[in-house]
Amino acid sequence: xxxxxxxxxxxxxxxxxxxxxxxxxxxxxxxxxxxxxxxxxxxxxxxxxxxxxxxxxxxxxxxxxxxxxxxxxxxxxxxxxxxxxxxxxxxxxxxxxxxxxxxxxxxxxxxxxxxxxxxxxxxxxxxxxxxxxxxxxxxxxxxxxxxxxxxxxxxxxxxxxxxxxxxxxxxxxxxxxxxxxxxxxxxxxxxxxxxxxxxxxxxxxxxxxxxxxxxxxxxxxxxxxxxxxxxxxxxxxxxxxxxxxxxxxxxxxxxxxxxxxxxxxxxxxxxxxxxxxxxxxxxxxxxxxxxxxxxxxxxxxxxxxxxxxxxxxxxx
Amino acid sequence: xxxxxxxxxxxxxxxxxxxxxxxxxxxxxxxxxxxxxxxxxxxxxxxxxxxxxxxxxxxxxxxxxxxxxxxxxxxxxxxxxxxxxxxxxxxxxxxxxxxxxxxxxxxxxxxxxxxxxxxxxxxxxxxxxxxxxxxxxxxxxxxxxxxxxxxxxxxxxxxxxxxxxxxxxxxxxxxxxxxxxxxxxxxxxxxxxxxxxxxxxxxxxxxxxxxxxxxxxxxxxxxxxxxxxxxxxxxxxxxxxxxxxxxxxxxxxxxxxxxxxxxxxxxxxxxxxxxxxxxxxxxxxxxxxxxxxxxxxxxxxxxxxxxxxxxxxxxxxxxxxxxxxxxx
Numbered sequence: 001x002x003x004x005x006x007x008x009x010x011x012x013x014x015x016x017x018x019x020x021x022x023x024x025x026x027x028x029x030x031x032x033x034x035x036x037x038x039x040x041x042x043x044x045x046x047x048x049x050x051x052x053x054x055x056x057x058x059x060x061x062x063x064x065x066x067x068x069x070x071x072x073x074x075x076x077x078x079x080x081x082x083x084x085x086x087x088x089x090x091x092x093x094x095x096x097x098x099x100x101x102x103x104x105x106x107x108x109x110x111x112x113x114x115x116x117x118x119x120x121x122x123x124x125x126x127x128x129x130x131x132x133x134x135x136x137x138x139x140x141x142x143x144x145x146x147x148x149x150x151x152x153x154x155x156x157x158x159x160x161x162x163x164x165x166x167x168x169x170x171x172x173x174x175x176x177x178x179x180x181x182x183x184x185x186x187x188x189x190x191x192x193x194x195x196x197x198x199x200x201x202x203x204x205x206x207x208x209x210x211x212x213x214x215x216x217x218x219x220x221x222x223x224x225x226x227x228x229x230x231x232x233x234x235x236x237x238x239x240x241x242x243x244x245x246x247x248x249x250x251x252x253x254x255x256x257x258x259x260x261x262x263x264x265x266x267x268x269x270x271x272x273x274x275x276x277x278x279x280x281x282x283x284x285x286x287x288x289x290x291x292x293x294x295x296x297x298x299x300x301x302x303x304x305x306x307x308x309x310x311x312x313x314x315x316x
Numbered sequence: 317x318x319x320x321x322x323x324x325x326x327x328x329x330x331x332x333x334x335x336x337x338x339x340x341x342x343x344x345x346x347x348x349x350x351x352x353x354x355x356x357x358x359x360x361x362x363x364x365x366x367x368x369x370x371x372x373x374x375x376x377x378x379x380x381x382x383x384x385x386x387x388x389x390x391x392x393x394x395x396x397x398x399x400x401x402x403x404x405x406x407x408x409x410x411x412x413x414x415x416x417x418x419x420x421x422x423x424x425x426x427x428x429x430x431x432x433x434x435x436x437x438x439x440x441x442x443x444x445x446x447x448x449x450x451x452x453x454x455x456x457x458x459x460x461x462x463x464x465x466x467x468x469x470x471x472x473x474x475x476x477x478x479x480x481x482x483x484x485x486x487x488x489x490x491x492x493x494x495x496x497x498x499x500x501x502x503x504x505x506x507x508x509x510x511x512x513x514x515x516x517x518x519x520x521x522x523x524x525x526x527x528x529x530x531x532x533x534x535x536x537x538x539x540x541x542x543x544x545x546x547x548x549x550x551x552x553x554x555x556x557x558x559x560x561x562x563x564x565x566x567x568x569x570x571x572x573x574x575x576x577x578x579x580x581x582x583x584x585x586x587x588x589x590x591x592x593x594x595x596x597x598x599x600x601x602x603x604x605x606x607x608x609x610x611x612x613x614x615x616x617x618x619x620x621x622x623x624x625x626x627x628x629x630x631x632x633x634x635x636x637x638x639x640x641x642x643x644x
Contacts, residue, residue: 204418210373211413212433212484213406216398222432226423 029306036302042295046288050101053094062091063260071278081280083270093284096262099170100244101292103178103263107243110182112236115189116225122190123197124220134194141187149246152180153255171261177250181243189235196228230307234300241296248289264289318390320524321347321370321409321492326384328362328369331377337596339365341548342384347492352518352525354539354556356532356571358593362548363528364414367494371411372401388492407437410485411494415501416477420469426453426480427465433487452483456513475506479513486517493518494526499534511538532575536560541629544568547594547604550623554630564639565632566611603635611636613643 030036066086074081080089122133140148153176160172200206201224209223244264250256251265252272259266264285271282324344330337340362347353355363368374370386372393386393393404413419421429430452431445440448446465453461456479469477478498485493495514499507511534518525527538535542535556542559544552544567552565563569573587591608594600603609606616615635623631637644 204413204415205421207373208411208413208419208481208484209421209432211371211405211411212487213402213404213436214432215402215436218432218436223421223424227421229423 026306030302033302033305035298036306039295039298039300039302042291043299046097046101046292046295049288050094050097053090054098057088057091057094059095061088062095062262063087071274071281073278074280080284081278083267083281084274089267089280089284092262092267093264093288096264096267096285097288099174099257099261099263100247100265100289103174103181103247103257104240104244104292106178107181107185107247108236108239110178111186111239111243112189112232114183115186115235116193116232118186119190119193120197120220120225123194124201124216124224126198130194133190137187137190140184145184145246146249148184149180149250150253150255152184153177153250156180157255157258171258173256173258174261177247177256180250181246185239185242185246189232189239192231192235193228196231197224200224200227230303233307234304237296237300237303241293241300244289244292244296318387319346320349320351320389322385322387323366323370324385324387326366326369326386327382328365328374328379329382330379332597335597338599339379339548339596340369341599343545343548343550345543345550345553347524347526349491349524350518350522351541352527352539354535354542355526355528355545356530356535356542357545358530358571360593360596361545362596363530363545364496365548366545367411367496367526367528371405371409371494372396373405403437406433406485406490407488408490409492409494410488410490411496412478412481412485412498414497416474416481416498417501419481420472420477422469425466425468426472427467430480430484430487433484437488448487449483452487453480455517456480456483456486457509458483474502475509478502478506478510482510482513482517486521489521490523492524492526494528496528497530500529500531507534514538532560532571544571547599548596549604549620549633551605551633552631553623554627558627558630562627562630564626564630564637565634566609566636566638567605569638570608570610603633611638611641615643 064087066082068086069078069082070084070086072078072082072086078088078090080093082088083092118133118137122130122137156176156179157173160175162171164170197220206219206223209219214223247256247263248265248268251263252269254266254269256265256269257263259270267285268282268289271278271285274281323346325342326340326344327342328340330339343366345353355366357363365374365379369381370393374381381394384394388404388408393401396404420426427446427449430449431440431442434440434445434448435442450461450465453464458464458476458479464472469480472480478501481498493514498514499510502510514525514527515538517523525538527535529535539556542554542556543550544559544565546567552559552563552568559568560572563572567589570587570589574589576586589608594604594607600606600617601620602617603620606612609616611634613636619635621633621635623633625631635643
């Protein structure tokens with residue numbers, strides 16, 4: 001008698017429970033992805049490193065030169081050593097990390113905005129608009145991204161003065177690099193979004209939306225776009241990693257963010273002449289780039305599986 | 317007084333790579349306030365295209381409304397631009413589609429989708445739209461409407477989704493409610509519920525209903541006037557009593573014979589209309605039904621008959637008098 005009562009209560013609880021929202025379903029699947037959780041852990045660690053670190057070391061520490069201790073190996077005072085002008089590598093990786101992550105995120109915001117706009121308009125309207133926008137996208141695709149990056153960085157460098165934000169001064173080159181990376185990496189996303197829109201706009205719910213008198217603008221952004229959020233989120237996440245790599249690359253060539261503003265990339269540039277003799281100069285910023293990119297890619301993979309509706313049966 | 321909706325000589329074509337598809341070929345009908353009009357016919361005979369043309373939802377290209385007028389309160393909808401048409405759709409004329417599984421946006425809440433037309437057409441604020449949407453959900457018979465407001469479509473069953481679609485369509489109390497086979501994807505009990513719901517709401521709100529279906533049984537209990545469509549033409553028009561009690565077109569006759577009936581013995585086999593509807597890419601001259609027609613005479617191959625009155629409000633497009641089997 002008692003057993004039936006217990007099981008009935010349990011059953012009732014099952015019924016009473018509200019159905020899962022799409023976000024809950026995605027999180028449940030994301031949790032099953034071990035590497036993605038490792039990635040999240042890595043990213044949290046790096047965020048803590050660059051944010052909590054800033055409370056311990058001031059920006060002045062990061063930029064203070066001390067010629068008496070140039071190129072000193074890791075020690076008590078400077079746990080990660082110092083660089084060619086005696087600046088503390090630890091403090092510089094903290095502040096450089098902020099800039100690198102900032103560039104990664106902002107560049108992706110730029111590329112997602114451009115990519116989604118072009119892809120959505122192209123896919124939704126079709127016809128001549130589609131033809132023109134897609135030829136333009138293909139033209140951009142055909143120019144090697146690094147070539148574009150270097151060319152634009154060179155042309156625009158020094159055009160924007162140093163500015164202050166939140167009590168910190170940023171080299172104008174940060175803005176240039178964000179713009180340049182953002183504007184050279186939207187093409188892939190534009191294609192994904194266009195392809196998505198091409199199939200989604202034929203769905204009956206789009207006709208239904210037009211039937212209640214929705215405007216094109218609201219159909220594109222309110223009705224169709226939320227349906228293609230999954231591929232956009234995945235592409236954007238992976239985009240952050242490639243933006244950080246690109247920043248490192250351009251900075252390594254000396255065309256990126258200009259010193260004294262540190263980034264992981266230009267720290268590598270400065271380590272170039274000390275590859276053999278002072279390995280701590282490149283090891284730590286290099287390692288941080290590696291871990292960040294790795295973490296983001298793991299998370300991106302996890303998101304791809306979690307948000308892909310076709311993967312529904314695999315993880316449950 | 318001018319009728320609420322007057323469709324004159326509406327002709328819609330699709331210009332495809334294979335050739336021109338003559339989907340709708342010069343159909344005319346009128347809808348008065350509070351009317352219920354049934355349009356019946358087989359799949360692919362232009363029923364949906366004819367109402368999508370009225371709504372201005374034919375994709376162009378490849379589609380094109382080649383001729384005709386759609387007068388809504390005396391105003392030709394085909395002449396309106398995109399902006400003006402948006403003001404008509406959903407507010408004056410609303411439509412519900414066949415498959416409730418695909419016509420709701422899976423990533424937006426039910427409430428959001430119902431509220432949208434209130435916000436667009438009536439300029440309501442979010443709060444007001446929410447209150448009104450809950451009321452609409454309640455009106456179409458969704459239990460605990462306030463809780464269900466923020467549900468997603470996948471949390472609704474098929475019948476509930478179709479109810480939600482109807483709530484969406486009725487949000488701005490349209491004058492004309494077009495239902496494009498809204499019960500085809502539902503099982504029979506839910507089908508009956510939806511039909512009852514539409515009937516009740518029609519009487520309550522005093523709107524005109526255009527109901528498209530291939531199920532003659534539905535129309536019998538719902539519509540006052542019936543149009544039978546074949547290959548993009550209307551081939552018979554009349555009151556429900558005319559069509560069911562005294563069908564005069566061979567196609568209507570054949571359709572009625574192919575419907576199972578409770579009062580017939582189960583040993584009888586259902587009649588089948590042999591052949592397939594004609595390819596709308598290239599209609600032969602003459603009556604489009606001629607190749608499948610058991611009453612066919614010489615004239616049928618030569619010339620396509622026009623709708624001609626044979627009784628009060630009863631018209632057919634046929635060369636033959638089916639009561640005698642001879643040419644009229």
